[in-house]
Amino acid sequence: MEQLKKDIKSIFPGLAAAAAVCTVLTLVFGTCCPMRILTGLPCPACGTLRSILALLRLDIGEMLWYQPVLPLVLAAFLFFCYIRYYKKQSRKKLFYTMISLIILISCAVYVYRMRVYYPNRPPLEYTHGNLLENIGR
Ligand SMILES: [Zn+2]
Numbered sequence: 001m002e003q004l005k006k007d008i009k010s011i012f013p014g015l016a017a018a019a020a021v022c023t024v025l026t027l028v029f030g031t032c033c034p035m036r037i038l039t040g041l042p043c044p045a046c047g048t049l050r051s052i053l054a055l056l057r058l059d060i061g062e063m064l065w066y067q068p069v070l071p072l073v074l075a076a077f078l079f080f081c082y083i084r085y086y087k088k089q090s091r092k093k094l095f096y097t098m099i100s101l102i103i104l105i106s107c108a109v110y111v112y113r114m115r116v117y118y119p120n121r122p123p124l125e126y127t128h129g130n131l132l133e134n135i136g137r
Pocket of ligand 1: 033044045
């Protein structure tokens with residue numbers, strides 16, 4: 001329990017700053033995705049919040065549509081919570097290996113989905129009014 005309190009204390013400032021930045025970006029640009037703001041294209045993480053909200057509604061089909069990698073991320077998160085807070089171990093090498101693997105899988109899934117579904121199905125749609133489009137005018 002002590003470790004969990006320490007971890008929450010250490011990540012809280014970063015999470016609060018990220019939430020503040022995301023809120024400001026959403027108010028100004030209508031999205032907090034830097035890639036979408038800059039290029040109008042979705043990034044590999046686009047749809048994650050909608051995926052989590054679908055999971056909370058137990059709509060598994062929609063959860064998988066918006067972010068197919070979410071179950072893998074949740075499994076890794078639960079696994080590392082078990083290792084850190086129950087087994088009381090720090091497995092940094094395994095942690096970074098799994099994070100790298102999840103990023104690689106996310107990029108592969110993103111490329112596949114962009115080839116098959118872009119630009120007609122959210123979250124894989126083009127966003128007009130992005131910064132590059134405005135610079136080109
Ligand atoms: Zn994005």
